Amino acid sequence: MKKSITYSLIFFSLLCSLNVLSQDWQTFYEKSNYLRTPRYNETVEYCERLDRASANISMINLGKSPQGRDIPMLIVDKDGLSNPELIRNKGRLVVLIQSCIHPGEPDGKDASLMLLRDIIIDKKQKGLLDKVSLLVIPIFNVDGHERFGAYNRINQNGPEEMGWRTNALNLNLNRDFLKAEAPEMKHWLKMYNTWLPDFFIDIHTTDGADYQYQLTYDIEKYGNLDSGISRWLNDIYETRLTKGMIDNGYLIFPYVQFRKWHDPRSGLRKGAASPLVSTGYAAAQNRPAVLVETHMLKDYKTRVSAAYALVVETLKILNHQSETVKTLISMADKSTESANFRKEPLPVSFTTSKSDSIMVDFKGFEYTTQKSDLTGGEWFKYDPTKPVIMRVPFFAKVKSEKTVKLPQFYIVPVEWTDVINKLQLHGVSMQELGKDSMILVTVTHFKDAEFSKEPNEGRHMVSVTTEERKELRLYREGSQIIPVNQRAAKIAAFLLEPTASGSLVEWGFFNAVFEQKEYSETYVMEPMAREMLANDPQLKKEFEETVKNNPEYNNQWTMLNWFYNRSKYSDLNYMVYPVGKVY
Ligand SMILES: [Zn+2]
Incomplete structure (x- = not known):
């Protein structure tokens, strides 16, 4: 009897300690009854505990934010490896799970911390690390995360307080993937191009509108991603994910826009993801990705649980499909590297057809449209007690809007250091010009440039019209030759082709070339213009036509400047794109 009491006591105390142990590993969010999300310090502390507790986790920092915070990333591997090459040698896929690029939307952070605990400490979710290793960034935008408050997301149902959308410099990191201006993005790109994750989950x-789906998702299958990977996303990933989420009790749907603001019945629309944003960037790097959008009107617990389920289902699919995904990525990289790649025009912007649609069922809520007596506009009142299935048109026929002919090489002059640095951050390989060289290149001349009045991400965007001419140009030693036959060719083209959506020209990184820096005086140009006209009847005709067709030429300064720019004194670099091409 006594013995059995002793055993019972031991058993009881063991149970208690187990309970204490699992209590101890509860996340801040769980302890808050699923209502609150942890601050930066609490998140980092939890990650450090996981790192200390398990040989499977290695915690590193990507670098410092503008306000001096470290950006932590956890590397999770079943053998405790933390080196990309060693992990790849084991044949495992690398999956990047990222949260809080928009810290007002912290669902992924709380889902990831629970998932790490469940995999590593509680040994649940068995098998998720069999053929997959994880890179987990719980908070990407660490400074924005600490602009913490209850009033940061007016449309959103919890948590009680959250971070802010932009970084401390008021930049939206999810528009910065290509132009790479924010220090956080520069650190991220170094990491990304070291690891080249085989799948990227951005939460x-x-x-937007109210509807039944707890979560919507975006995968790139509209033209900006290699066709083999796109097909796999469409046929395998999307189908299995949808089924897996239904089995978990969640309704999901593609992340769509409504043709009319907030009005599901007006029709649904989708388009290709630009490389400015996470999924579009991964696509341009030949890597599949999923954008996860939990629905802001669902309570926080529902949203975090849905994000958790999506990550688990994705990891299950990837474990099962690891060989296929590896093969598809390798084929995509080989195809981009091949000499054939540049024979086809590369689409650099896309548009969705306004007329070509299919009918789909959309699980919405009944709503009424009200005419506002305050603003005169219309607004929608949704009734979440009345779920309905709407039969609506879905516009997802995407075609390329602009294409470019790829050269064999781009040449970036040595003095454009910032441009060269950005290309290197993106993993674009290049070869340095060993000595000053005169090279016959195709030069892009800007015929026209229009600057946006309002800033976008702190920059004034430029749209240009161009014409190309073959010219002999001097490139100084240290200039960089960018071959197009390389894995990162699409990224190089998106950055360097002036008319590409999100190019460095469009973002205004070359604005100085649109400025004229030398001018003629009237007492010099008036006689010189006469002389030029006398010597060149063709010029006279051209001048008269220009003045006739362009009202802005109806003044002396513009007319004389027209002659200056055609004289031998003109600036050969004015309105000329410094990056040359060799076809
Ligand atoms: Zn967001």
């Missing part, structure tokens, strides 16, 4: 919370 957000939506704004």
Whole structure:
């Protein structure tokens, strides 16, 4: 009897300690009854505990934010490896799970911390690390995360307080993937191009209309991603994910826009993801990705649980499909590297057809449209007690809007250091010009440039019209030759082709070339213009036509400047794109 009491006591105390142990590993979010999300310090502390507790986790920092915070990333591998090459040698896929690029939308952070605990400490979710290793960034935008408050997301149902959308410099990191201006993005790109993750999960919370789906998702299958990977996303990933989420009790749907603001019945629309944003960037790097958007009107617990389920289902699919995904990525890289790649025009912007649609069922809520007596506009009142299935048109026929002919090489002059640095951050390989060289290149001349009045991400965007001419140009030693036959060719083209959506020209990184820096005086140009006209009847005709067709030429300064720019004194670099091409 006594013995059995002793055993019972031991058993009881063991149970208690186990309970204490699992209590101890509860996340901040779980302890808050699923209502609150942890601050930066609490998140980092939890990650450090996981790192200390398990040989499977290695915690590193990507670099410092503008306000001096470290950006932590956890590397999770079943053998405790933390080196990309060693992990690849084991044949495992590398999956990047990122949260809080928009810290007002912290669902992914709380889902990831629970998932790490469940895999590593509680040994649940068995098998998720069999053929997959994880890179987990719980908070990417660490400074924005600490602009913490209850009033940061007006449309969103919890948590009680959250971070802010932009970084401390008021930049939206999810528009910075290509132009790479924010220090956080520069650190991220170094990491990304070291690891080249085989799959990228980027977790957000939506704004927009009310509907039944707890989560919407975006995968790139509209033209900006290699066709083999796109097909796999469409045929395998999307189908299995949808089924897996239904089995978990969640309704999911593609992340769509409504043709009319907030009005599901007006029709649904989708388009290709630009490389400015996470999924579009991964696509341009030949890597599949999913954008996760939990629905902002669902309570926080529902949203975090849905994000958790999506990550688990994705990891299950990837474990099962690891060989296929590896093969598809390798084929995509080989195809981009091949000499054939540049024979086809590369689409650099896309548009969705306004007329070509299919009918789909959309699980919405009944709503009424009200005419506002305050603003005169219309607004929508949704009734979440009345779920309905709407039969609506879905516009997802995407075609390329602009294409470019790829050269064999781009040449970036040595003095454009910032441009060269950005190309290197993106993993674009290049060869340095060993000595000053005159090279016959195709030069892009800007015929026209229009600057946006309002800033976008702190920059004034430029749209240009161009014409190309073959010219002999001097490139100084240290200039960089960018071959197009390389894995990162699409990224190089998106950055360097002036008319590409999100190019460095469009973002205004070459604005100085649109400025004229030398001018003629009237007492010099008036006689010289006469002389030029006398010597060149063709010029006279051209001048008269220009003045006739362009009202802005109806003044002396513009007319004389027209002659100056055609004289032998003109600036040969004015309105000329410094990056040359060799076809
Ligand atoms: Zn977001």
